[in-house]
Amino acid sequence: MAVSVILDIEGTICPISFVKDVLFPYFLAQLPDILDRYTYPISQNSTDTLESILAKFPQATLVSKTQLHSHIKSLVDNDVKDPVLKELQGFVWEKGYHEGQIQAPLYNDALQAIGTWSKDPAKNVYIYSSGSVKAQKLLFQYVKPIDSTGPVESQDINSQLSGYFDTNNAGPKIEASSYLKIAHAIGSDPSSCVFLSDNPKEVDAAIAAGMKSYLVVRPGNAPVDSTATKITSFDQLSI
Numbered sequence: 544m545a546v547s548v549i550l551d552i553e554g555t556i557c558p559i560s561f562v563k564d565v566l567f568p569y570f571l572a573q574l575p576d577i578l579d580r581y582t583y584p585i586s587q588n589s590t591d592t593l594e595s596i597l598a599k600f601p602q603a604t605l606v607s608k609t610q611l612h613s614h615i616k617s618l619v620d621n622d623v624k625d626p627v628l629k630e631l632q633g634f635v636w637e638k639g640y641h642e643g644q645i646q647a648p649l650y651n652d653a654l655q656a657i658g659t660w661s662k663d664p665a666k667n668v669y670i671y672s673s674g675s676v677k678a679q680k681l682l683f684q685y686v687k688p689i690d691s692t693g694p695v696e697s698q699d700i701n702s703q704l705s706g707y708f709d710t711n712n713a714g715p716k717i718e719a720s721s722y723l724k725i726a727h728a729i730g731s732d733p734s735s736c737v738f739l740s741d742n743p744k745e746v747d748a749a750i751a752a753g754m755k756s757y758l759v760v761r762p763g764n765a766p767v768d769s770t771a772t773k774i775t776s777f778d779q780l781s782i
């Protein structure tokens with residue numbers, strides 16, 4: 544039976560430091576200029592893509608640039624996996640990736656395994672991240688091996704992936720129902736799915752849905768208390 548491998552991103556295939564030290568600071572640096580483009584309160588009927596995303600933040604925060612900035616910054620500072628923030632971040636990071644300021648460092652074992660699995664007719668690789676589908680596609684368009692030094696040409700590995708899931712199209716990552724939804728969407732029985740993540744609550748939710756799931760432990764990840772089977776490299780998997 545075909546195996547569907549479903550991968551988390553941050554802390555699983557790329558370091559948390561890439562998100563915290565590169566993506567988030569880039570986003571926060573762009574934010575004041577982006578908020579300057581609009582008049583306040585933010586319109587609920589705008590045809591402008593970014594303004595229509597901003598309009599989804601709580602109404603009370605839309606009254607002034609200062610209040611909206613402070614709300615968004617607090618979500619980022621506290622690493623809140625807020626779907627509206629994640630949608631906005633995808634659009635803001637786009638410029639950084641396209642202009643060559645951002646490249647995504649992927650762990651070598653993950654990069655190699657994705658390449659190998661994608662060539663195997665009995666395996667498909669999917670992504671399930673809190674980052675929006677737009678942000679996921681950008682990240683996989685501008686990949687570099689984690690150990691590369693100096694400027695390297697980005698690799699676009701989107702063709703190796705069979706589908707993308709986020710909290711908008713699948714639901715919260717710590718609920719079993721989201722994993723059942725993904726299995727249904729990709730036409731796989733949960734028992735044929737393997738989910739890999741650094742978050743024990745996500746691993747537990749996938750197992751509760753009937754999937755196999757492993758906790759990925761990477762350098763820089765916070766210590767976790769979990770009874771789930773742990774791996775430190777995708778090389779340790781036999782799937």
Ligand SMILES: CSCCC(=O)C(=O)COP(=O)(O)O
Binds near residue numbers: 551
């Ligand atoms: C692909 S978007 C960048 C990462 C991000 O914003 C995020 O929240 C990642 O969370 P994950 O579910 O992949 O741990």
Ligand SMILES: [Mg+2]
Binds near residue numbers: 552553555
């Ligand atoms: Mg993660």
